[in-house]
Amino acid sequence: MPRHRERTRHLASPENGLVHVLITGGRGFLGARLARRLREAGHRVTLFDTHQAQARADVSGMETVTGDICDFHAVLDAVDAASPDVIVHAAAIVGGVLSMEQPAATVHVNVAGTVHVLEAMRLRGVPRAFMISSEECYGSFGYEPADEAHPLVPATPYGITKVAAEWYTGYYRRRFGVEMVNVRTSWVYGAGMPRLRFETKLILDALTTGVALSETGADHRIDYTHVDDFVDGLLRLIEAPRLDHQAYNISSGRAVRLGDLAELIAANIPGARIEVGNGLLEFAPGFPAPVKGALSIERARREVGYQPRISLEEGMRRYVDDLRRASSVVS
Secondary structure, three states, rough: OOOOOOOOOOOOOOHHHHOOEEEEEOOOOOHHHHHHHHHHHOOEEEEOOOOOOOOOOOOOOEEEOOOOOOOOOHHHHHHHOOOEEEEEOOOOOOOOHHHHHHHHHHHHHHHHHHHOOOOOOHHOOOOOEEEEHHHHHHHOOOOOOOOOOOOOOOOOHHHHHHHHHHHHHHHHHHHOOEEEEEEEEEEEOOOOOOOOOOHHHHHHHHHOOOOOEEEEOOEEEEEEEEEEEEEHHHHHHHHOOOOOOOOEEOOOOOOEEEHHHHHHHHHOOOOOEEOOOOOOOOOEEOEEEOOOOOEHHHHHHHOOOOOOOOOOHHHHHHHHHHHHHHHHHHO
């Protein structure tokens, strides 16, 4: 029989402070890295993902439930099987460009999938969950560092679906007392990153051909977050016995011009020619990417002691080395 529990606003710490965490999208880039860190910290982990998903980190030996986030009964079965203390909802279609190419699928996965998790929480009394959200919720920044009170004016299907999902978390909180905290991050990078994003393409082109060119983007500013820092911040939120807000930025808190990033990458690939043209990034011809900058991480720093540890210089050095090893294996 499923376990039903009385819902509380703040998570009561179980014995020894350890919890059982169910991660949707648990074999993905962020989900798998989080799973490994949780297990290292002594927590119990169950992964929920499709059978096609390729693990982006070592998740061998972890409990796994196979299913699709778009199938409500599969989500409910996973919650029944795991009976978790906490859910981390990481399953999503991610990225502005991909969402523009697949707008309907993005709605189905990101919005309906979130509602499926919320409804399963309501029915089974799961005390708390965390949804991985994005700085794309803010659209073009009106000021920076952009804090959690920044207006939500998304500009891409991805951002729109994340705002809609966050609004559903607010509805379920007000209507049913279901607690899902929104964790907004920004351009997470590191080993296993599956998308051919701006910096990844520059690195791979430079490694394989010696030349990496981008027509525009040098003036765009991005808050890059190393995956290990993001996982550390999320772990701190999960382990906190009390959280006073419904949204937290977890990022580096620092923005870099993409032209400067290109120079940083070039310094790690001797002999490569890397050039980025002036102007802002475009997600499609004539469709500029939202204007970004640094996120404020003061709320997470104050409440859970979050402090990013990996500088952009160190993180990109590691990332170049990771992609160099991966490309040598492929070749």
